[in-house]
Every structure is written in structure tokens, then in C-alpha cells.
Amino acid sequence: MPSADSEIKSSWADQVEQDEDDLPPPSECIEGDTKVVTEYKVNDEGKKVKVVRYYKIEHRKVSKTVAKRKTWKKFGEARNDPPGPNPTNTVVSEEIFMQFLSNKEEERQTDDDPLNKLKGQKIVKCRICKDDHWTTQCPFKDKLGALPDLLKDDTNPAATATTAAATPSTSQVEDKMKAGKYVPPSMREGANRRGESMVSSRNRDDAATIRVTNLSEDVRDSDLQDLFRPFGNIARIYLAKDKVTGHSKGFAFINFLRREDAARAIAGVNGFGYDNLILNVEWAKPSGTS
């Protein structure tokens, strides 16, 4: 840490001028794990002052190229400068951490940098089954009421013993998870890859959902009811509207109870003229897929 903040702020143009009255040249030396940089300058009151800065040396590994670059000879105006950064033309700012996506050299030194721990990790980890989805999306979210106990287990190992003893069924689950024996359905053989549960987002199954586009602006939910009810029971209708204005966005999702009904609705209504527009009806894809 520089011990004299105010000195740094003056521009180096000033400093260069000041250096012209015969001030001793800056110097630096290493004391233990501290680098001591000494320089002399004229302060605001016109007095010569000695500024000593102490830098804690971090033994951070640098890439080969950076290390090599440090051995280069100085050139140009700085030809005769002592080794290390010259405080009259170099400002040491705060450390900047960079994250490299692929750098073989970085990969080898993963131990000391805390950032590296985050790197290869899954973005989210379910608190219930430890899989890489949000806890709220976990297939077991409502199946086992063990969530509170599992949370306790995370933070307070001592509490586990008591809760486990009190509720044997819970403890079995915990034991299995700790032993790593438990295999969530998404990981079992024959499971569909990726962590999604059987019900896609928010208890909606798009297997029997159709999307209707090219709806006129003034079509309402009830109109869609009337239009699609003949094909079968409808679980849900969503007419996309602008959240603020409430205007229809011109498309809707019709969620049938039975997929066959949805299929017939597509066959029956796709291309159907409605409100002087030709409707387009097709299978809905789960939201978020572009």
C-alpha cells in the first residue's frame, strides 16, 4: 500500500519539472517481503521531501512471458532508469484480476487463487439433490419435506445428529447423499440428459401446448376459449400481453389436457381465417428456447 496518497495525485509532468532541481534519484530495495521505494520531491510548500512507499510483495506466479518481459532492458528516455517502475512516469494502481478462459499456464496454478475455485464450478447447485439446477426446480422439491433439515446439515453438522435421530427417514436420505450413493433420476440410466425434471418450468407441460400466432390485437382469452374448446379440455390459456400497456402481443398458448386434442386443434385451426387474419397454430416449445 502506498503510504502517501497525495503525492500520487500530482501529475507526472509536475514531478518531472521538480526532479530537475538536483533531487536524489528514486531508488528501491527489497526488505523481506516488502518493497521499499524511496523518492525525493518538492512539495506544495516548496520544500524537498523524501517519500517512502512500502509495497507488500505478493508471491504471485506470473506467466512466463510477463516474467521474461521484466528482464528487458529499459530503452528510450527511460534508458538509465533504475530497475522497476519509475514513479515519475508510472503509477501503481489497484490490482486488476483477469480471468482467462483458456490458458494452460493458469490451469497449473489453481491452488492459491481463490478465483480459480469458482472457475470450473457449476453455476447453481440444488440444495436438495446437489444437481446443477435451482432448488426451486428440483424434482424432489415437494416430494420430500426434508429441505429444512438438509439446510441445517449444510451449516451445522452438530444439528444433524439430533435431527437424524429424531426423524429416521430423513437421516436415511442424508446418509445416502453423504455417501454419494444416491443417484438422482436425471442421472440415472435412461434419463433424459440435462437436469430438467419431467415437468418443465413451473408445473406446465408443454407436451400438449400449442402456440397460436397472428392473432389480432383485440382477441381475448374468452375468444380463444370459444375457438379451441371444441377440440378438447383446455388446461390453461395464456394470451401474451404487454405487461405495462396490457395490449395483446398477438400470440397465445393453449394448453390442452390431452396431446391428441392439441394435435387436432393444430390441424383444425392452423390456417383458419379469424378476424380477417390467418391464424398460425403449431406445437409450443418450452419457453426460453429460441
Next chain:
DNA sequence: GATGAGCGG
């Protein structure tokens, strides 16, 4: 022309 909103960690 357009694939819903929402909960975070």
C-alpha cells in the same frame, strides 16, 4: 414477427 413470468444462490 412474435415461445408465457418468475424465484434466486
